[in-house]
Amino acid sequence: MPEYVHGGDVYSFAVRFGGAPVDLSANINPFGIPARVKQAMQDAIDACTHYPDPFCRAARQAIGAAEGVAPDRIYCGSGAADVLDRLAVVLRPKTALLLAPTFAEYERTLAGADLRFHTLCAEENFAVTERILDDITPELDAVYLCNPNNPTGCIIDPALLRQIAARCAGVGARLIVDECFLGFVQGGETLAPYLNVFPSLVLLRAYTKMYAVPGVRFGWCMTADTALIEGLYRAGQPWNVSVIAQACAVACAGEREYAIQTARRIAEERTYVTEQLAARGLWVCPGKANFLLFRAQDADLQEKLAQRGILIRDCANYRGLARGYYRTAVKTRKESDALLTALDEIQKEER
Numbered sequence: 001m002p003e004y005v006h007g008g009d010v011y012s013f014a015v016r017f018g019g020a021p022v023d024l025s026a027n028i029n030p031f032g033i034p035a036r037v038k039q040a041m042q043d044a045i046d047a048c049t050h051y052p053d054p055f056c057r058a059a060r061q062a063i064g065a066a067e068g069v070a071p072d073r074i075y076c077g078s079g080a081a082d083v084l085d086r087l088a089v090v091l092r093p094k095t096a097l098l099l100a101p102t103f104a105e106y107e108r109t110l111a112g113a114d115l116r117f118h119t120l121c122a123e124e125n126f127a128v129t130e131r132i133l134d135d136i137t138p139e140l141d142a143v144y145l146c147n148p149n150n151p152t153g154c155i156i157d158p159a160l161l162r163q164i165a166a167r168c169a170g171v172g173a174r175l176i177v178d179e180c181f182l183g184f185v186q187g188g189e190t191l192a193p194y195l196n197v198f199p200s201l202v203l204l205r206a207y208t209k210m211y212a213v214p215g216v217r218f219g220w221c222m223t224a225d226t227a228l229i230e231g232l233y234r235a236g237q238p239w240n241v242s243v244i245a246q247a248c249a250v251a252c253a254g255e256r257e258y259a260i261q262t263a264r265r266i267a268e269e270r271t272y273v274t275e276q277l278a279a280r281g282l283w284v285c286p287g288k289a290n291f292l293l294f295r296a297q298d299a300d301l302q303e304k305l306a307q308r309g310i311l312i313r314d315c316a317n318y319r320g321l322a323r324g325y326y327r328t329a330v331k332t333r334k335e336s337d338a339l340l341t342a343l344d345e346i347q348k349e350e351r
Helices: 010-017 035-043 045-049 057-067 080-091 104-109 130-135 158-171 226-234 243-253 256-279 301-306 333-349
Strands: 074-077 095-100 114-119 142-146 174-178 201-206 219-222 291-295 325-329
Touching: 035 045, 035 243, 045 243, 057 074, 057 219, 057 243, 074 080, 074 226, 080 104, 080 174, 080 201, 080 219, 080 226, 114 130, 130 158, 142 158, 158 174, 256 291, 256 333, 301 333
Parallel strands: 095 114, 095 142, 142 174, 174 201
Antiparallel strands: 074 219, 201 219, 291 325
8 A cells, every 4th residue: 555644544543553633633623513513414415315516516606605716716626635636637737836845736636747936944944034035936837835834833924825826827827826725823824815817826725634534535626717717627537526525625615714713722722832832941943833843853753652542644755854753733722732742751851
């Protein structure tokens, strides 16, 4: 089997240790699936006797109303990863610019392309700065950004992001911005209002993280380029979003207050975890999302925590990072304290 490179691998943990871990390796809303979303999925079971709507009409209508975007500018997929795969098939970029570090799926979908990397610096807290503008050159066909970035949690300054979009338009490069974690950022600014300004802009979203439904698989993209959307429909099988996933999406689109309250509660817990990790001598990246990148001297920390029932993400396999970098999700106080207690036990044993 191929190597699994993401978080959330509770299945391998169960095989190895038995039972379920405190999973801090996947950045999922700890407050669970909203009741109305859960009910909508249950109500959709009887409709599974039919094929799914290949055009996700009800879901696109609901998302469009929530986002202020025309439904014909939305394409829905089986998770954001499905949309990324289809984008790669349709766009076929010969040369693309990625951040380092960033989400590994961009690089996977662009296999065969000439990939260039804008390396983020620890000395700058892995922030995207104006340095990136120099790397956006006419040779590029596409630029992929993650905002907030994974695994750093850092957001790109909105003014700089608009500069990047203008620069991409000027050199003829497609700009794909992954906003899947933006809902966890209090006051986070989407580029959705600029879709008409930048027709080559593509925004990627998912309900997976905010509404705690990674097992359902629903994501989408938004763009003013309707020809691109037509291509995405042709790039794979027509029934890629299940009946239950579409019902889930319609319900999620109506849960805006849930998202606002989640972002507030996550911000409070993120401050607590940041302060507690720093108090234990760990460097913590000042991210704004529902996860934190931190650095430790212990290159075996993930394994030691796993033996204590805590699962975090070892970030050594991220391009641009090295052994000793880890990512932990920001979840409930109980889960945070479980991590902190395990860290204290490890430090105590090694004194």
